[in-house]
Amino acid sequence: MKVYFDNAATTPMAPEVLEAMMPYLREHHGNPSSTHQFGRKTKSAIETARKSIAKLLNCSPPEICFTSGGTEADNTAIRGAITQLGVKHIITAPTEHHAVLHTAQACAESGDVRLSMVRLDAKGRVDTDHLRELLTAAEEKTLVTLMHANNEIGTMIDLDEISEICEAHGALFHSDTVQTMGHFPFDLAKTKVHFMVGAAHKFHGPKGVGFLYINREVHLEPLIHGGSQERKMRAGTENLYGIVGMAKALELAYENMEGHRARIASLKQRMKTKLKEALPELSVNGCEERSLYTVLNVTLPETAQADILLFLMDIDGIAVSSGSACSSGSNQGSHVLRAIAADEAASAGPSIRFSFSRYNTPEEVDYAVEKVVKHLVGKEVVK
Ligand SMILES: Cc1ncc(COP(=O)(O)O)c(C=O)c1O
Incomplete structure (x- = not known):
């Protein structure tokens, strides 16, 4: 057994996801940036996937930026907040995934930000009074980055509560939602989060593809320079079949x-x-x-x-x-x-x-x- x-x-990838990807592995090979019909076909598949994901999360399609997965999305949000949104202080927790923790630590080591760790209890829960204290004491523009659910022990934060605390203190809020995307419903018209993350392989989609939700109130410049893909946010020919598979996987997750x-x-x-x-x-x-x-x-x-x-x-x-x-x-x-x-x-x-x-x-x-x-x-x- x-x-x-x-x-x-x-x-494991859902069979329906593989089925949705197959035409883009077999037949439709055009570069989505090409203006001829081969390119238009694949470009349209990418934009349909973007619309579908945005609809499920109740946000608008331009707020979804496709990436290679959770790690890249976390890096883009954290580094972008520092280089383009004036963040000089990060509040995070020692239980974050290394995609967040090592990124925040690297930025602190290079002198770009000051790093504060919020207190946790023995069950991994965030001490929200301490978070308020840290935010009140901070004089610099602050990014709070706290994961929605911990990937090792499963402890969850109350996304709405933390987002309200951040809003009250004028802080930006990033949540690593890699473990909850496709497992919990999100309504981004209501939850005031600036950045959120998805990785398709955690919800029965393909590996090597994910996305970063970037709230329309904030604007990031590209982390990867080159072509003008992803509205100039992330250069490089798109992972076409991955993106198509990811949208299908999220649709299946929401269906039941x-x-x-x-x-x-x-x-x-x-x-x-x-x-x-x-x-x-x-x-x-x-x-x-x-x-x-x-x-x-x-x-x-x-x-x-x-x-x-x-x-x-x-x-x-x-x-x-x-x-x-x-x-x-x-x-x-x-x-x-x-x-x-x-x-x-x-x-x-x-x-x-x-x-x-x-x-x-x-x-x-x-x-x-x-x-x-x-x-x-x-x-x-x-x-
Ligand atoms: C909470 C969390 N964040 C980020 C990642 C990294 O995602 P990816 O492997 O898609 O880069 C993982 C993967 O295990 C994770 O569990």
């Missing part, structure tokens, strides 16, 4: 979002209940009350050895992650768990992230629980 529980790292959510949330609950029953010492990381329904992050008993357990699960055909897949192999442990509970995380057992999608089943949950318990209780992975 093969069980894929690493959907926060990437999701509540149904998918209920189904995935029940898989997560099933896994949590069964694991807790079998392993009472296990603890759940993150904020269970306000959590991404696709992610379950648990810390195992102190005696368990993560690398051996993951190896055995891999042999069983079960794919999970020990923290963020984006840094897998680096073997440095989770910067997220370290940030929220430095002392406890250092002494506790290893953490495992199970992340689910609409393609998972209750049988897969039962199989994974059976194997984890067997390896742990059977002492195969005891130190």
Whole structure:
């Protein structure tokens, strides 16, 4: 049996998405910048995709800029806010994805901005009083960058609350929504966020394509110079079939979002209940009350050895992650768990992230629980 529980790292592409992409892989090859009919055909596909995404998010098409994924979109927003919007101060959190954290740190190291870290509690929740304090004390133009849902532990912010705090203090607000795009509905006519991000491969679309939402109130100059694609925002021939696939994937996600959510949330609950029953010492990381329904992050008993357990699960055909897949192999442990509970995380057992999608089943949950318990209780992975 093969069980894929690493959907926060990437999701399998939906068959309907591949179908929508095929004509642009097989037949329609024109460069979208060409004015002849081959180019007009592909240009029109890109603009249809842009309109479709904008409609789903309730924003206008020019506010959507296609990118190569979440990392590029985060970089464009943060660096653009500094170079073109006068930002001299960034407020972020130590649990952000490295696409944000390393970008903000690099900008601070080069002397472009001052960097402040907002306080978090042990569940990874933002201390909004501290955020207000930081904003009140700031004399420079500030960008707040806080992720909508954490990719490792699933803790979520209240996007509307944070956006209102930012607005009250005249700060710009960027939210890395890579893990929630296609999983939660957004109404950008109501939510006052300046920048938001999508990566198609997190919602059953293709890899290597994403987008940055840029609120019409702000204007960015290109990060990548060259041709005049993406209204001169991002030069380079567009990832045509990727963009077409991404729009289709987002349409599918919105078609039955509540149904998918209920189904995935029940898989997560099933896994949590069964694991807790079998392993009472296990603890759940993150904020269970306000959590991404696709992610379950648990810390195992102190005696368990993560690398051996993951190896055995891999042999069983079960794919999970020990923290963020984006840094897998680096073997440095989770910067997220370290940030929220430095002392406890250092002494506790290893953490495992199970992340689910609409393609998972209750049988897969039962199989994974059976194997984890067997390896742990059977002492195969005891130190
Ligand atoms: C929260 C978050 N932000 C950004 C990224 C980076 O996205 P991409 O891999 O599309 O560049 C990821 C990927 O795991 C993520 O989870």
